[in-house]
Amino acid sequence: MARSDIRYRNAYNRLLDYCETLSVGAAIPAETMLSEIADVSRTVVRRCLSRMEERGLISWKGREKCLLREPDDADRLEIAEPGAPSDDLEQRFLDWILRFDVPADTPLSVADLSRTFGVPQHEIKEFLAGLSRFGLVARRQKGGWMLRGFTMDFAVELSDFRSVLEINAVNQAAEAPVGHPVWARLSELRRLHIALRQSIETDYHEFSKLDEAFHAAINSVVKNRFVEEFQKVISLIFHYHYMWDKTDEKTRNAAAIDEHLAIIDALERRDAAAACDAASRHLRTSKTTLLSSLRHHELA
Amino acid sequence: MARSDIRYRNAYNRLLDYCETLSVGAAIPAETMLSEIADVSRTVVRRCLSRMEERGLISWKGREKCLLREPDDADRLEIAEPGAPSDDLEQRFLDWILRFDVPADTPLSVADLSRTFGVPQHEIKEFLAGLSRFGLVARRQKGGWMLRGFTMDFAVELSDFRSVLEINAVNQAAEAPVGHPVWARLSELRRLHIALRQSIETDYHEFSKLDEAFHAAINSVVKNRFVEEFQKVISLIFHYHYMWDKTDEKTRNAAAIDEHLAIIDALERRDAAAACDAASRHLRTSKTTLLSSLRHHELA
DNA sequence: CAATTGTTTTTTATAATTTAATACTATGAT
DNA sequence: ATCATAGTATTAAATTATAAAAAACAATTG
Known part of the structure; x- marks a missing residue:
């Protein structure tokens, strides 16, 4: 057929x-x-x-x-059950890499991926071709693909890139008009952050979701297809890594809450410089966390 | 076979x-x-x-x-002549879009592209899948692909994104250590700019190459795979557009030379703030040029 | 003549197939 | 025996071939 x-x-x-x-x-x-x-x-x-x-x-x-x-x-005609929800292949693929801790420079077999994800080979190939634009995978000389993977280099470059995008977002947010939905969202987020700070002793693992929501809110101000495309990948990667690294999670999250609040404060004062400062401090922390999570992982 | x-x-x-x-x-x-x-x-x-x-x-x-x-x-065995240099497919594809002024929302036929570029269909598909990450093309609901194209929206978003990346590059350049190759390159570029300014009356079309070299030099300071990937596309697109838009080319180029020199000056003084300022002025001009070139084209 | 159907052509998605790569096993020289 | 090498089997990748779907075109009918 x-x-x-x-x-x-x-x-x-x-x-x-x-x-x-x-x-x-x-x-x-x-x-x-x-x-x-x-x-x-x-x-x-x-x-x-x-x-x-x-x-x-x-x-x-x-x-x-x-x-x-x-x-x-x-x-009625029988429909061969969908089975392969090939739309969220991206999510599943990154999940797979991170969960199974696939090391950098691993050759990726299209045939194999096709089996594990239940997606036709050509779709896998197209998908990988797309990812190669993010430098996440690369074509091998003798055919096939290779995971360039989550090396230190990759993490550093990703973090740096994220910072560039996010500082820009913060700047734009500071300029957002009074009626912009971001202000309502930020005030809501402030409430949630403060609430979580109160119950941090027990609920510190709840922070992960809040973090994602916070960064999404900030970035929502930037209407740019390139930024949006990248943000998807960035948030996925940062997210999974945070989910693993359980060392000092409570302390880290408590600190991050304060950092987030500092950004919100500065933004609400429309103080772009202070907001950028706060954001860049927070992003530096994030980077450090990501790198240390990689290091721990390598030792394991 | x-x-x-x-x-x-x-x-x-x-x-x-x-x-x-x-x-x-x-x-x-x-x-x-x-x-x-x-x-x-x-x-x-x-x-x-x-x-x-x-x-x-x-x-x-x-x-x-x-x-x-x-x-x-x-x-010896005969080698079927290469014919299809499918490596610079990207360049040729963008060239094709821009030269033939393929309008936005045009359905792209893989079969057709495969013929015009002499590249197997599956390669075209992988290529398009890659481009879709840049929002340049999109999958159509009933199969096949569609050019999202160089609409105003696209141009604005691309310009903005470019500015974000390039301002960052300028910032990093200002921090580059004395021995960094960028300084030698910039001083060489300063010489070339000044030389061209002298002979601008006749050689103004030479600016295009100089512009590309200048921006490449600035961006070379940023060692980041994500930035690099984007820069390729950005520079291609901006470039082609400049090549078309012949209105006021001499005046525009003369002005751009001065803008470039202002950036170089500020960088050599290690004055990051001034350099960013100059760069953002220049990028605004670029954006305007790109948009007006699109407008002219639409009227044509 | 406009709306619709009948027919042909083209294109797309996917399987089939051949080439190539890799993994595994066996053998011979030191 | 051990290591390098060869022989063999397995698996994967690139490319073709083809059924299914779309689109273009021509014919027909109210």
Whole structure:
């Protein structure tokens, strides 16, 4: 076989759904209309109609199409269960790398990845081609791919890049007009930070989510497709690393809460310089944490 | 046929080259060694040896391999001429978009691109997948790809992103130690800028190259894989646009020369603040130029 | 003649296939 | 015996081939 016919199968079932809204004997609309209903090309629609006619569901002669009987469950085509939600492949892939601690310079086998993730090989290849733009993987000379991986170099460069983007975001946030949604969000976040600081002894692991929300809020001010694309990867990576490194987690998180609050304070005063200062202090801490988490991991 | 055997053909010829350095009757080294010489797997080496034996070039029994005669031109395998230099596909693709002024939201046919660029379809697909990370193209709902293109939005966001990266680069350049190669390069560039300013009346079109060199020099200070990856695309896009927009080219270039010199001056004084200021002025000009070039184009 | 259907062409997604790489096993020289 | 090397088997990657879908085109009918 060459190409799967899930498209056809889905369309067929969707058209059955549509037929159920009609009464028996009613005329069925034009092929173009049906193709819009099922969101497929006319080619697929006609294939569906052929089958419907064969099964005695409809009569079909030229432009006279007529529903002969109510479709039932036996009429429906089986859909091979999706299985591979290949849309969040990115998340799953990074997860895999980080969780199994795949070392740098590991050769990545497309065939292997295809099996582990249940995604066709060509999708894996396209995905890797995309990641190579982030310098995360690279083509090998003799074919195939290689994980450039989470080396120290990588972490340093990623952190630096993140800082550049985030300092910029902070600057822009400071300039945001009064009505901008970021202010409401920040005030909400301030409340949450203060609440967590109160219960830090027991709830310190809750900080992870708050951290992500905080940085997302700051970056939301920047409307830039390049920044957004990167932010996705950056936040994933930082996040997973934080989740592992359990050393001094409580102390670290308590300190980070204060750092976040300092940034919020400065921003609310519209003091861009102070906000940048606070942000860059916080980002330095983050970098250190990321690096030390890598170091611990290497020793393990 | 499934996969081309250029690898084998190249290896075979390279091994003949190697054999020519041996004298007739000499022993031929181990397969592993040969595989290193030809930079292919042993599998290919053995295929080559088989052919060599068949053609009476060598005797081969177990680990006894011996050169029987000098290889001549008739022994060589023909290499289907490369034709498709698929490495600079990126350059050629952007060139194509910009030169033919492919409008935004144009559906891109992989089959078509494959023909025009003489590159296999799967490579085109991987390439597009990569570009989609830059938001330049996107997958279409019914399969295939679409050019998101050089809309105003895109240009603005690209310019902004460029500014963020470049201001950062300028900052880092100001901190570069005395021995750093950037200083020699900048002083050379200062000379070239001044020279061009003298002959601007006639040579103003020479500025394009100088501009690229200048920005490359500044950015060379930043050792960051993410920045580097982006810089490639950014410089390509800005470049092509400048090459088109011929309105006021002389005036624009003369002004840009002064802006560049201002940046160099400030950097050589190690005055980071002044350098950033000068750079951000220059980047604003650049952005304006890019946008106006787009506007002109749209009217055309 | 506008809307629709019938037919053909082109394109895309995916499997099939050949080449190449790698892993594993066996053998012979020191 | 041990190490380098060769022989063999397994697995993966690159590329072709092809069914499925889309799109373009031509014909038809109300």
